[in-house]
Amino acid sequence: MIKKILLFLLVCVLILLTVLVTNTFLKSSKQIHVEATPAPEISPAALQHFQGALAFKTVSNSNPALFDSSQFIGFRNYLETTYPNFHGQLQREIIKDFTLLFTWKGKNPDLKPIVLMAHQDVVPIELGTESLWSVDPFAGEVKDDFIWGRGTTDDKINLISILEAAEKLLATNFQPERTIYFSFGHDEEIGGSGAIAVAKLLKERGVEAEFVMDEGGIITKSQIPGITQPVALIGTSEKGYLSLILSVEEEGGHSSMPAPETSIDILTRAIVRLREKPFEARFSESMNGFIESLGPEMPFVQRMAFANPWLFKSMIIGIYESSAGGNAMIRTTAAPTIIQAGLKDNVIPTLSTATINFRLLPGDKGEAVITKVKEIINDDRVSVSIYKNSLSEASAVTPMNSVGYQKIATAIKSSYADLLASPFLMIGATDSRYFGEVSSNIIKFSPMIDPIGFHGINERVSLESYQTSLWFYEQLLKELN
Numbered sequence: 456m457i458k459k460i461l462l463f464l465l466v467c468v469l470i471l472l473t474v475l476v477t478n479t480f481l482k483s484s485k486q487i488h489v490e491a492t493p494a495p496e497i498s499p500a501a502l503q504h505f506q507g508a509l510a511f512k513t514v515s516n517s518n519p520a521l522f523d524s525s526q527f528i529g530f531r532n533y534l535e536t537t538y539p540n541f542h543g544q545l546q547r548e549i550i551k552d553f554t555l556l557f558t559w560k561g562k563n564p565d566l567k568p569i570v571l572m573a574h575q576d577v578v579p580i581e582l583g584t585e586s587l588w589s590v591d592p593f594a595g596e597v598k599d600d601f602i603w604g605r606g607t608t609d610d611k612i613n614l615i616s617i618l619e620a621a622e623k624l625l626a627t628n629f630q631p632e633r634t635i636y637f638s639f640g641h642d643e644e645i646g647g648s649g650a651i652a653v654a655k656l657l658k659e660r661g662v663e664a665e666f667v668m669d670e671g672g673i674i675t676k677s678q679i680p681g682i683t684q685p686v687a688l689i690g691t692s693e694k695g696y697l698s699l700i701l702s703v704e705e706e707g708g709h710s711s712m713p714a715p716e717t718s719i720d721i722l723t724r725a726i727v728r729l730r731e732k733p734f735e736a737r738f739s740e741s742m743n744g745f746i747e748s749l750g751p752e753m754p755f756v757q758r759m760a761f762a763n764p765w766l767f768k769s770m771i772i773g774i775y776e777s778s779a780g781g782n783a784m785i786r787t788t789a790a791p792t793i794i795q796a797g798l799k800d801n802v803i804p805t806l807s808t809a810t811i812n813f814r815l816l817p818g819d820k821g822e823a824v825i826t827k828v829k830e831i832i833n834d835d836r837v838s839v840s841i842y843k844n845s846l847s848e849a850s851a852v853t854p855m856n857s858v859g860y861q862k863i864a865t866a867i868k869s870s871y872a873d874l875l876a877s878p879f880l881m882i883g884a885t886d887s888r889y890f891g892e893v894s895s896n897i898i899k900f901s902p903m904i905d906p907i908g909f910h911g912i913n914e915r916v917s918l919e920s921y922q923t924s925l926w927f928y929e930q931l932l933k934e935l936n
Contacts, residue, residue, distance in 0.1 A: 482762040484751045487864050491872040494926035504537050505615045506595030509604040515576035515642045527553045538618045540625035553641035554649025561634040567665035568634035573614035574643035577606040578910050587912050601915040608906035608916050610670045620928035632936045643886045650886035657893050664894035666859025669887035671899020672879040681757040685874050687867045690881035690899030692741045695815030695849035698842035707805035718807035719796050725832045726791050732831045734787040736772045739817045740852040744878030783882040787816045817849040853896045866931035902927035
């Protein structure tokens with residue numbers, strides 16, 4: 456009897472191994488094969504143009520009193536002077552006072568147009584951190600093979616690279632087959648009212664774009680476990696956005712006579728519960744595309760795991776949970792960002808509030824997330840409300856076989872040697888999230904290599920990144936023909 460059981464188990468193991476190995480070898484490479492052409496050196500003029508753009512303090516601010524319109528007007532004039540062909544041959548419209556919309560008419564009106572996006576605005580330098588910068592954040596200094604300054608990574612590298620590539624092609628009398636719209640928002644960092652207005656305008660004009668491309672995924676040389684080649688992470692969907700206000704109102708009073716529970720106690724306990732009970736991890740469609748694209752390129756053990764996620768899902772999730780960026784790829788996240796309570800050191804506050812920012816995994820709807828938050832907190836004393844209509848659902852997924860994905864993957868592979876390309880779930884928020892009624896295919900990709908300092912101190916991109924970005928946009932504009 457024992458021999459029969461052992462034999463049965465052995466047969467089961469052999470069958471399992473056969474299935475695993477068969478699935479592994481059946482998963483062939485999904486990579487587009489394109490021969491890369493080395494990018495030319497950055498011209499002194501192109502470098503100076505980027506540095507000049509960084510000098511403008513185009514800081515978006517929700518407080519009108521702190522918004523310096525002269526910087527945006529100066530930047531607009533700078534672009535007009537720096538790119539005469541672009542401004543002379545394309546139609547320009549100014550939307551919401553500062554957002555720029557350009558139209559480059561294509562030869563073939565039967566082809567759907569495309570929309571290329573970037574934004575002019577940058578986040579401010581955090582007060583008190585100015586001395587921590589190694590350089591002047593608005594000087595555009597080149598140091599240690601990097602271009603330093605606020606906006607280098609987010610998002611003037613894309614804006615300037617687009618303009619440089621278009622200006623160069625216009626000088627040769629190039630005209631695209633498709634009409635191209637260029638949308639350069641002015642307030643992406645504070646909600647994107649300019650982008651909302653452009654999307655509304657294009658919809659009213661009946662524009663149905665083949666695809667929209669905005670900032671997003673990057674080229675990384677070292678951030679993908681098991682992959683030694685550089686990888687272009689092409690965002691095919693974007694997580695949703697939701698901020699909630701948790702508020703607790705309890706009787707306050709003198710700090711010498713504290714009650715067993717104060718509003719701060721109740722609020723902080725609610726925050727801890729949210730952090731201790733994360734949302735369920737799962738693979739979105741973009742994550743499945745990531746597995747399908749990169750799995751066949753990995754060493755055998757990782758390749759086998761990615762080829763058989765039905766068995767190794769828990770292991771894969773465990774790997775990605777171990778880093779903040781990886782964890783954000785596989786679940787809806789919650790992050791406390793603002794806590795407010797109290798006015799004086801010896802007064803217990805009556806009202807305590809906290810702002811919690813959620814990034815919603817595709818498939819996790821906002822209302823369902825709110826319901827789940829209330830269940831986790833499980834305390835009727837904690838009021839939950841949406842912060843300033845902040846709910847933006849996760850975007851639709853752009854298929855890998857779409858024109859947009861294929862064109863972008865081809866252009867970046869043509870621009871950078873030995874590169875893999877993969878779908879990617881964009882975990883941040885971009886202006887393109889408002890363009891769902893302009894196109895069902897929205898791509899988020901920035902052709903820079905492992906940038907440093909997004910929204911932080913010593914923001915910078917490598918000269919190699921700028922070189923690649925310039926060449927990529929030139930290849931993409933040509934590829935659209």
